[in-house]
Amino acid sequence: MHRRLLQGLHPSEGARVSASDLGELRVVIAGIGGQGVIFATRLLTYAAIRLGLQAIAAESHGMSQRGGSVVSHLKVGGIQSPLIRRGTADVVLGLDRNEALRSLVYLKAGGAAFINSDDGLSSEVERQLKRRGTHAHWLPASQTAIDLGSVTVANVVLIGFASAHPSFPFPQESLQETLRVDTPRGQDLNLQALDRGREIALGELARASGG
Amino acid sequence: MAVKILLGNEAIGLGLVEQGCRVATAYPGTPSSEILAGVIKHKGLLEREVHTEWSTNEKVAYEVALAASWTGLRAAVAMKQVGLNVASDPLFSSAYTGVKGGFIVIPADDPGPQSSQTEQDSRLMALNAKVPVFDPSSPEEARSMVQAAFALSEEFSIPTMLRPTTRVCHSLQGIAVDDALPTDGPPTKARFKKDPVHWTATPKLRYRLHIELNEKLRQIEARFAASELNYILHGDSSSKVGLIASGVAFETARQALAELGVRIPILKIGTPYPLPRRLVSQFIRGLDMVVVLEEPDACIELQLPEQIGVYGRRDGFVPGAGELSPEVVSAVLAEALGAAGFDVSPPTDDPALQTTIDALDLPIRPPRLCPGCSHRSAFFALKREFGPRAIYPGDIGCYTLGTNLRAVDTFVDMGAAVSMADGLYQAGRLVGESRPIIASIGDSTFIHSGIVPLINAVHTGARFVLIILDNHTTAMTGFQPTAEASALADGAPAARAASIPDLVRACGVDFVEVTDPYSQETFRQIVRNAYEHTQSPGGGVAVVIADRPCVLYDPVSIQEHPIPVVVTEECDGCRFCTEAFECPALVLRSDSSRVDIDERTCVDCGQCIDACYKGFILPKVLA
Numbered sequence: 001m002h003r004r005l006l007q008g009l010h011p012s013e014g015a016r017v018s019a020s021d022l023g024e025l026r027v028v029i030a031g032i033g034g035q036g037v038i039f040a041t042r043l044l045t046y047a048a049i050r051l052g053l054q055a056i057a058a059e060s061h062g063m064s065q066r067g068g069s070v071v072s073h074l075k076v077g078g079i080q081s082p083l084i085r086r087g088t089a090d091v092v093l094g095l096d097r098n099e100a101l102r103s104l105v106y107l108k109a110g111g112a113a114f115i116n117s118d119d120g121l122s123s124e125v126e127r128q129l130k131r132r133g134t135h136a137h138w139l140p141a142s143q144t145a146i147d148l149g150s151v152t153v154a155n156v157v158l159i160g161f162a163s164a165h166p167s168f169p170f171p172q173e174s175l176q177e178t179l180r181v182d183t184p185r186g187q188d189l190n191l192q193a194l195d196r197g198r199e200i201a202l203g204e205l206a207r208a209s210g211g
Numbered sequence: 212m213a214v215k216i217l218l219g220n221e222a223i224g225l226g227l228v229e230q231g232c233r234v235a236t237a238y239p240g241t242p243s244s245e246i247l248a249g250v251i252k253h254k255g256l257l258e259r260e261v262h263t264e265w266s267t268n269e270k271v272a273y274e275v276a277l278a279a280s281w282t283g284l285r286a287a288v289a290m291k292q293v294g295l296n297v298a299s300d301p302l303f304s305s306a307y308t309g310v311k312g313g314f315i316v317i318p319a320d321d322p323g324p325q326s327s328q329t330e331q332d333s334r335l336m337a338l339n340a341k342v343p344v345f346d347p348s349s350p351e352e353a354r355s356m357v358q359a360a361f362a363l364s365e366e367f368s369i370p371t372m373l374r375p376t377t378r379v380c381h382s383l384q385g386i387a388v389d390d391a392l393p394t395d396g397p398p399t400k401a402r403f404k405k406d407p408v409h410w411t412a413t414p415k416l417r418y419r420l421h422i423e424l425n426e427k428l429r430q431i432e433a434r435f436a437a438s439e440l441n442y443i444l445h446g447d448s449s450s451k452v453g454l455i456a457s458g459v460a461f462e463t464a465r466q467a468l469a470e471l472g473v474r475i476p477i478l479k480i481g482t483p484y485p486l487p488r489r490l491v492s493q494f495i496r497g498l499d500m501v502v503v504l505e506e507p508d509a510c511i512e513l514q515l516p517e518q519i520g521v522y523g524r525r526d527g528f529v530p531g532a533g534e535l536s537p538e539v540v541s542a543v544l545a546e547a548l549g550a551a552g553f554d555v556s557p558p559t560d561d562p563a564l565q566t567t568i569d570a571l572d573l574p575i576r577p578p579r580l581c582p583g584c585s586h587r588s589a590f591f592a593l594k595r596e597f598g599p600r601a602i603y604p605g606d607i608g609c610y611t612l613g614t615n616l617r618a619v620d621t622f623v624d625m626g627a628a629v630s631m632a633d634g635l636y637q638a639g640r641l642v643g644e645s646r647p648i649i650a651s652i653g654d655s656t657f658i659h660s661g662i663v664p665l666i667n668a669v670h671t672g673a674r675f676v677l678i679i680l681d682n683h684t685t686a687m688t689g690f691q692p693t694a695e696a697s698a699l700a701d702g703a704p705a706a707r708a709a710s711i712p713d714l715v716r717a718c719g720v721d722f723v724e725v726t727d728p729y730s731q732e733t734f735r736q737i738v739r740n741a742y743e744h745t746q747s748p749g750g751g752v753a754v755v756i757a758d759r760p761c762v763l764y765d766p767v768s769i770q771e772h773p774i775p776v777v778v779t780e781e782c783d784g785c786r787f788c789t790e791a792f793e794c795p796a797l798v799l800r801s802d803s804s805r806v807d808i809d810e811r812t813c814v815d816c817g818q819c820i821d822a823c824y825k826g827f828i829l830p831k832v833l834a
Contacts (some may be wrong), residue, residue: 006263032576034812042383049216049385056349057383061241061326061689067795068578079469080349081462082382086535086560088470098573105565122571128564142811151811183215 024078025169026088030103031095033060033067036155039183040093041072043159046178047170048076058082069099091168095141095155101125109133112167116141116158137165139200145193153186153193160197166206172198215388217249219350219379222386223289223317224249226357227261230313231397232287234262236272237636238659239688240291241326242380243319247289248689249702265691265700268625268659269294273301273316277370280314281410282401285361289317292333292626297660302370302684303340306422308409309368312398313361316342320376322507322534327608328624330532332508334483337372341424343431344372344484344510345440348461350384356481359440361397367427376506377460378534430484440481441490450475450500452551454544455491455511457483460504460535467541471555472748473548480505486514496519502528502547506535522547578612582796583769583814585759586610586680590618591792591822592735593678597742597754601647604631606661608653609687609761610680615793619651626660628652632675633668647742648675654711655685655693662714668721668752674745676738677754679711682761690764715754729759731821762814774817775831778806782827792822 027044041057047073048055057074073084086105094100094115101121107113113129113136115121120138129136139161145154156179162168163175172194179190217225223246237247247250247263254261262279266272269290279286290298302316317334337344345360347353353375360371380403412420435441444465450473456464456482464477478494480486483505484700493513495501503512503523512523522528529535529543538560548555580587590613605611605619606628613619621631632650639645652661657679665677685691692698694709715723722744727736736755741753762769782805789806790800796813799806820828 033578034581045383045385046216049214055385058378059381059383061244067576067581069576079429079462079466080384080457081466081537082349082378083463083537085467085541087472099576101568101571102573104568105560109561124567125571126563128567132561132564144828146811156575172664 021158025076026084027074027076027091027093028084028089028103028106029072029074029093029095030099031070031155032099033070035070035095035153037070037072037095040095040140040155041074041181043156043175043178044074044170046182047174048074050174050178051171053077056080069102071099071103087186091162093158093162093181095158097121097138103137104129107132107134112162113137114158114162114165114168117153118143128129135167137161139197141197144196144200148192148196149189153189156177156190156193157197160194160199161201162197163194164198164201213388216383216385217350217354218245219347219353219375219382219384220245220319221249221252221747222350222354222384223357223373223375224251225253225386225388226354227287227315228253228257228259230357230361231259231285231399232261232361233312233401234276234286235289236266236276236287237289237295238269238272238294239685239691240268240319241688242321242377243289243294244688244691245380246317246319247392247700254701257258263700265685265693267694269298269670270301273298277301277305277310277314279401280310280312282403283398284345284401285310285313285397285534287315287317291327292318292320292331293327293329294318295333295336297625299336299340302336302342302580306340306342307417307419307424308412310364311368311372312401313364314365314370315357315360315373316370317373317375320374322376322378324507325377328622330507332506332510333372333374334510335513337374338484338510338513341428342370342484343428343435344374344482346374346457346481346483347379348458348479348481350379350382351386352481353379354386356440359438363431363434367431369427369431371422376458380513386820388741393516394622403410428485430517432487435482435485436487436490438482438487441487443494444477444480445474446476448474448476450551452547453478453494453498454504455480455499455501456504457481457493457511458506458543460506460540460826463535463537463540463650464504464544467537467544470541471544471548473544473555475548480511483510484514486511488514488516492516500547500551501538502543504529504535504540504543572655577615579615579793579795580609580612581762582794583762583766583816583818585682585728585757585762586613587616587792587794588731588759588818589651589678589680589734589757590616590732592728593651593738594618594791596649596735596738601649602635604628604648604650606633606650606652606656608656608680608685609682610651610653613651616791620709622771624660625656626652626664627643629661629668629677630664632677633664633671633673636668636673636675637671642805649738649742650675651677651678651680654679654681654683654695655691657710657711658694658714662718665715665718665720665752672751674751676741676745677752678738679715679754679756681756681758682764684761684764686764688810690761711756715756720752720754722750723756724754725758727758727759728757729816729818731818762816766814769814769816773815774820775815776808776815776817776820777830777831777834778808778823779827779829779834781825782806785825787824788822788828790818792819794819794822797822
């Protein structure tokens, strides 16, 4: 489990991060106050620390929580400074399409974005991302969450969706373990949401490789 | 060895409990609010008896904790940086009188600012008050500095300051904690001993205390020069460029240098005041150029004995305002290293991507009152009643966001709604102008700092309407109980709950009404009567208490009586509701043709029915 996370942490080719940052993963999580950005951040931070890795996450509190833009930064391994510089994040998780777009500048060349959107991103943005060797994946996480019973688990749906991709190397088992042990409230629905998100991604990946 | 995953604030709370703090007080304020919560959590986990309280304001909090220290117990007080302004009176005085049990004042600074009215630097307050400061770079270091701060406080009988910033307070980190509790024997027996030389020092004695204080600081500076909290990283580097860094900027600088692929000496300062000047001089002496990185202002830089070749916030080499983000630090370091002949290419963003995203013209998301917030109902009714000509002094809390509804025209600091209304009335009276003055303040803020200006306004004969938005909690900072609550900070029953109507009447206000702003017609009628009272021959200040629990804190009444609404087919997208009522659940279509209810965020409060004067928003049952 541990090894798998570390394996995925090597910066990909073309990244600006130097060799001294091996074994480091940087995630920017963007959304709107009330969408559970902090919960998503904590889920990933706990999962990383459960794997014996060092992690630090900078959260947004206070006024921005009242429906404003909320951005968290999570760093696994490396120097434990709390903030991520633009152009160096391995992953952007977007709980809101527009906030995700705004945060794409954090993504390094070759990074990956996972975005909650009902209708994709803009084609011009997709073109720019492609030029940088960056992959943006989207799914209607809010609608998926509503179908499961509550819009509040859209954040976990998105994490489940991302976790099926090699660029987001959080093992499913440690995410599940974290949901069960560290955030037991509402765990049944959260675990369902995690599985559902992952299923959707695996389905897409299977179709892509089949075609 | 166990690992605890804690926010910086919780780590400070853990540190306080571990180190035998017996009295911990605070007034909530971002980014400090989880410090007391961390004490409460860990006093339970570690089974320690600690008196914890959300005091009515920071001055009260400071003095309650100080008194405990004067009996010999360890005590601490936490607040946000502007809260230290409120507590500055006892801060300055107690630096002279000194303390007995270890005493730590913990103001959380907010570079940015993210959630504050200023970027003031509490370390400069400490410098002015002559109180030594510990400046942590991480949650882990914040916890460990508690020990050093208590020990220094007891050794020198002096208040000490532990000064975290937002990125320490609100960073989550895994912290290795020993299972065994430390046993350095914090005082457990306490007794107040009369000590007129310190506790009731008169001005002549205060002069002597000032001399003593200066001597303490001289010794503390020498102590800090040898402290392991100040150290040189990469001391073996032959670089002639060096850094002095404290707080989060130290970690950010390490990261930036790693990304630039450069190794230069960094003097990490954990104790910025009194600055260990000998240590700093030695460091600077071997270098041609030194950059000082600190937040939010210049405290180390201000104390530096030699300025040649030293650059920082004061000369503008480092921006004089704002957070030292990785982008800012990288740019500053790239410039310094380039000037010194290093071959570094400064990291750049992808301008093409940024341009593309800018061109999308994404809607900006300012903070807004929540769907179902009773403040919105109150502000909407006030605007309909008094219109744009009235002046609306506001205050600090969620309801500051009333400015989005143009129902808040001023905010200065805690309690200023009342005194600003008073002053606006007095100024208007002098020039014969009589615009309605409709002030608003929250329940916790009223108890914090609104009562004293209300006594003043009544006494001087000011005439205005004061709306006390009583949502039964301190909502913006995370639902801390106010003095009106029946329970204390740790859940123990309150001895007696304060009554805002009684307090208002006791200030001499004749017109006091309590009403639910959800009943908008009644609420409008009452504020109309209140305004008439301010205009009547014997009238004065009129107070209306808009009484409705915060919808997040207590959603029960809405859940029990939901009023789902629909926007009818006739909606023409006139934007009146989206601008004047400004509920996040009312969404204008991108082609502006009409408004829809966002079912994902709507809480079924039904309050927007009044927000469409054309009658196009209806209860679902009628539609």
